[in-house]
Amino acid sequence: MNKTTVTVGLGSCGIAAGAGKTYEKIRVLKESDKLDFELKKTSCVGMCYREPLVEIVDETGTYLYGDVNEDRAMEIIEKHIHQQDPIRDYIVQTDLFDAPENDFNEAQVKIVLRNCGYMDPESIEEYEERGGYKAIIKIRDEKISRMDVIQTILDSGLRGRGGGGFSTGMKWKLANGNKSKEKYVICNADEGDPGAFMDRSVLEGDPHSILEGMIIAAFAIEATEGVIYCRAEYPLAIKRLNIALQQGRGKGYLGKNIFGIEGFDFDIRIKEGAGAFVCGEETALIASVEGLRGMPRKRPPFPAQSGLWRQPTNINNVETFANIPWILINGAGAFASYGTEKSKGTKVFALAGKIRRSGLVEVPMGITIKEIIYKLGGGIKNDKKFKAVQLGGPSGGCIPEYLSDTIVDYDSVTATGAIMGSGGMVVMDETTCMVDVAKFFLDFTRKESCGKCTFCRVGTKRMLEILDRITNSEGQQGDIEKLEDLAYQIKDNSLCGLGQTAPNPVLTTIKYFRDEYEAHIFHKKCPAKVCRPLLTYVVDPEKCTGCLVCLKNCPSNAITGERKKVHFIHQEKCTKCGVCYSKCKFESILLS
Amino acid sequence: MRIARKNTKTSSWLKNDVNLSLLDPLIHKYNGKKGNLIPLLQGTQELYGYLPRGAFEKISNETGLELSEMFGVATFYAQFRLKPVGKHIIKVCHGTACHVQNAKEISESLEEALKIKDGETTDDRIFTLESVACLGCCSLAPVMMIGEQAYGKLTGNESVKIVKNIRLADNN
Ligand SMILES: Cc1cc2nc3c(=O)[nH]c(=O)nc-3n(C[C@H](O)[C@H](O)[C@H](O)COP(=O)(O)O)c2cc1C
Ligand code: FES
Numbered sequence: 001m002n003k004t005t006v007t008v009g010l011g012s013c014g015i016a017a018g019a020g021k022t023y024e025k026i027r028v029l030k031e032s033d034k035l036d037f038e039l040k041k042t043s044c045v046g047m048c049y050r051e052p053l054v055e056i057v058d059e060t061g062t063y064l065y066g067d068v069n070e071d072r073a074m075e076i077i078e079k080h081i082h083q084q085d086p087i088r089d090y091i092v093q094t095d096l097f098d099a100p101e102n103d104f105n106e107a108q109v110k111i112v113l114r115n116c117g118y119m120d121p122e123s124i125e126e127y128e129e130r131g132g133y134k135a136i137i138k139i140r141d142e143k144i145s146r147m148d149v150i151q152t153i154l155d156s157g158l159r160g161r162g163g164g165g166f167s168t169g170m171k172w173k174l175a176n177g178n179k180s181k182e183k184y185v186i187c188n189a190d191e192g193d194p195g196a197f198m199d200r201s202v203l204e205g206d207p208h209s210i211l212e213g214m215i216i217a218a219f220a221i222e223a224t225e226g227v228i229y230c231r232a233e234y235p236l237a238i239k240r241l242n243i244a245l246q247q248g249r250g251k252g253y254l255g256k257n258i259f260g261i262e263g264f265d266f267d268i269r270i271k272e273g274a275g276a277f278v279c280g281e282e283t284a285l286i287a288s289v290e291g292l293r294g295m296p297r298k299r300p301p302f303p304a305q306s307g308l309w310r311q312p313t314n315i316n317n318v319e320t321f322a323n324i325p326w327i328l329i330n331g332a333g334a335f336a337s338y339g340t341e342k343s344k345g346t347k348v349f350a351l352a353g354k355i356r357r358s359g360l361v362e363v364p365m366g367i368t369i370k371e372i373i374y375k376l377g378g379g380i381k382n383d384k385k386f387k388a389v390q391l392g393g394p395s396g397g398c399i400p401e402y403l404s405d406t407i408v409d410y411d412s413v414t415a416t417g418a419i420m421g422s423g424g425m426v427v428m429d430e431t432t433c434m435v436d437v438a439k440f441f442l443d444f445t446r447k448e449s450c451g452k453c454t455f456c457r458v459g460t461k462r463m464l465e466i467l468d469r470i471t472n473s474e475g476q477q478g479d480i481e482k483l484e485d486l487a488y489q490i491k492d493n494s495l496c497g498l499g500q501t502a503p504n505p506v507l508t509t510i511k512y513f514r515d516e517y518e519a520h521i522f523h524k525k526c527p528a529k530v531c532r533p534l535l536t537y538v539v540d541p542e543k544c545t546g547c548l549v550c551l552k553n554c555p556s557n558a559i560t561g562e563r564k565k566v567h568f569i570h571q572e573k574c575t576k577c578g579v580c581y582s583k584c585k586f587e588s589i590l591l592s
Numbered sequence: 593m594r595i596a597r598k599n600t601k602t603s604s605w606l607k608n609d610v611n612l613s614l615l616d617p618l619i620h621k622y623n624g625k626k627g628n629l630i631p632l633l634q635g636t637q638e639l640y641g642y643l644p645r646g647a648f649e650k651i652s653n654e655t656g657l658e659l660s661e662m663f664g665v666a667t668f669y670a671q672f673r674l675k676p677v678g679k680h681i682i683k684v685c686h687g688t689a690c691h692v693q694n695a696k697e698i699s700e701s702l703e704e705a706l707k708i709k710d711g712e713t714t715d716d717r718i719f720t721l722e723s724v725a726c727l728g729c730c731s732l733a734p735v736m737m738i739g740e741q742a743y744g745k746l747t748g749n750e751s752v753k754i755v756k757n758i759r760l761a762d763n764n
Contacts, residue, residue: 012727012728012742013728013732013744015741016729016732016735016741016742016743016744017732017744017745048729048731048732049731051731191728193726194686194687194688194725194726195688195726195730196726196730197726197728197729197731200728232671233724233726233727233728234728235740272634274630274634274670274671275669275670275671276668276669276670277725290626290627291628291630291665292629292665293664293665293668294669309626350730352688352731352733353688353692353693353733354692354693358730358731358733390688393688424688424730426688426689426692428692437691441688444725450668582697582700582701582748
């Protein structure tokens with residue numbers, strides 16, 4: 001009989017939801033009751049919306065429990081472990097009967113996320129048990145040449161997952177062609193798109209797969225040193241990478257003559273980012289690793305020719321690297337069997353925003369946005385109306401509901417004006433104001449512009465001023481045209497991807513939601529009821545209980561009334577700060 | 593443009609009331625290494641919680657790094673601070689997912705409760721309030737992080753409660 005295992009998901013998202021406490025509770029119960037099961041840790045399986053997750057595997061089957069707080073953990077241990085009576089109500093996924101999330105994995109194909117949530121990320125043994133480091137061992141044992149490795153990656157059709165979508169095999173080939181005694185492999189783990197978290201999840205959940213991907217790249221291009229450039233906001237990822245690196249060194253997988261391959265010397269170090277979005281851009285990243293201000297420079301020369309310390313350098317994204325070992329084990333054909341003509345394999349999307357199941361999904365390229373949102377994502381939260389989805393972060397755009405039959409591949413998404421980007425998918429409903437969203441992104445890129453190019457530095461600021469005006473009830477005739485004009489100027493006259501794409505969120509929202517801009521400018525209305533200066537706050541006499549809370553909190557004394565009598569907001573005094581709206585417990589402040 | 597925390601009050605920054613000898617092992621470790629500037633600043637900030645002016649001068653004198661270059665890097669990256677911070681740093685996420693789920697309310701509630709603005713520190717040096725872009729827990733939006741603990745699915749009132757509890761726990 002196999003021993004029962006209880007596994008707690010301890011990714012950042014799980015921990016934020018309280019999984020640390022859940023784990024402690026179970027550990028204490030196991031000790032005090034002398035229970036006979038194995039308690040294990042894993043990372044995020046992508047079902048972030050049900051965290052904390054606890055999986056129990058016993059002789060009868062596999063049960064995944066969701067929303068397991070400390071109390072539920074106690075109940076589950078009592079019922080499931082002591083009395084062998086699984087609690088159906090708390091089970092979200094199982095192969096034994098109908099459970100609410102059983103269909104979550106159905107349309108998914110897990111290549112990048114193959115190990116995330118299925119093993120202990122702090123154990124190199126578990127990674128190896130699941131086929132880890134077999135790809136590099138295969139290269140060694142079958143004496144596969146560097147060129148053949150590169151050819152396999154070329155044949156697979158893998159394109160960079162960091163946003164650019166450049167052929168990975170091609171990059172490797174270029175880096176291989178530039179000879180030098182020192183060469184570098186860099187893993188871009190800066191994940192700057194605010195709203196994307198797939199890289200974090202892979203780093204936390206399967207750090208060894210990144211190391212293996214980098215080792216294979218190093219083999220292919222004859223690199224001597226590796227660098228993982230990781231955001232400082234991801235402390236857990238950095239911790240687990242460090243553990244993985246130590247384990248790798250201990251086993252001779254990093255260091256000198258690694259894997260017993262004569263002359264193959266390669267080690268990896270972690271470089272913590274210092275908080276600058278532009279450092280995700282490869283030339284800025286290199287400057288940052290060199291200890292300088294992270295300012296992009298002109299290309300060519302490309303990093304493959306002259307990168308870190310002027311040496312040939314290959315930079316790939318986390319997700320790109322995670323694909324590599326799988327491709328070498330399963331073959332280029334297996335990988336290319338997924339996807340569309342020009343976009344092969346799978347893509348991980350981070351679903352967030354107004355979506356019911358927010359989390360991570362990995363789907364074959366070519367499925368539609370609608371399928372992702374409705375089939376996997378379970379549709380829109382609180383039965384609101386789906387309005388748009390933002391893809392590609394600050395460089396991307398908003399795809400409206402009526403284009404949700406667009407398939408996800410690099411070219412189809414680009415055709416809408418958005419970009420695939422890193423795969424952050426922020427879903428918006430009728431309560432999201434598109435002008436406000438455009439303003440949000442522009443504010444972000446304006447702050448993050450390194451300041452080198454005038455158009456990016458000043459142009460984004462001017463655009464933001466116009467958007468500020470529009471959302472502040474001061475929009476003017478001609479503002480939309482001015483925005484467009486500035487947008488094209490910025491796109492044409494910026495050196496790096498940040499400036500070249502910064503206007504995209506504005507351009508796509510103007511393209512698809514021009515009426516919303518016009519409502520703000522000409523009718524001084526915000527249809528989504530987000531932009532406060534365009535709203536009027538009034539008391540709903542039906543709902544107001546006369547509790548005096550809004551009245552006491554109003555900073556401009558614009559509300560009058562008595563206890564137990566309907567209050568009144570004096571419009572001439574109201575500064576539209578929204579305090580009454582957020583303080584009222586009875587939803588009796590209406591926006592119009 | 594990237595000029596981090598430029599509202600630094602220079603007066604407090606000029607005072608050299610920190611023990612600079614703490615820097616010695618750090619300087620020893622990185623002196624002469626290529627690409628050492630950022631790690632030196634990160635190490636300094638780890639020691640003092642911010643980058644004291646005296647530290648710039650000492651590092652520059654002993655390693656030959658240019659003051660201007662150091663200051664350029666320090667103001668470029670959001671991570672570096674030029675003034676002392678509170679014991680707890682509250683990072684309120686204003687990434688996309690949090691933004692569309694009303695992160696503004698969290699910041700406003702905390703600003704009101706702590707009587708400070710974004711980027712400022714309370715007079716008793718207990719809390720510093722900052723807004724950041726994406727903590728990677730977007731599925732739990734809106735999110736804030738205090739120390740290494742992230743808190744998700746917040747409302748304004750809840751965030752204030754969490755902060756009050758931390759203050760209570762500190763006082764005991
Ligand atoms: C402003 C800007 C930000 C970027 N941020 C990231 C990032 O956070 N992560 C990433 O992997 N690539 C990012 N990139 C893309 C990188 O420049 C580069 O193309 C990528 O790391 C290459 O890896 P890949 O070929 O595997 O995609 C960014 C590009 C630009 C212009
Ligand atoms: S947007 Fe707030 S955690 Fe990602």
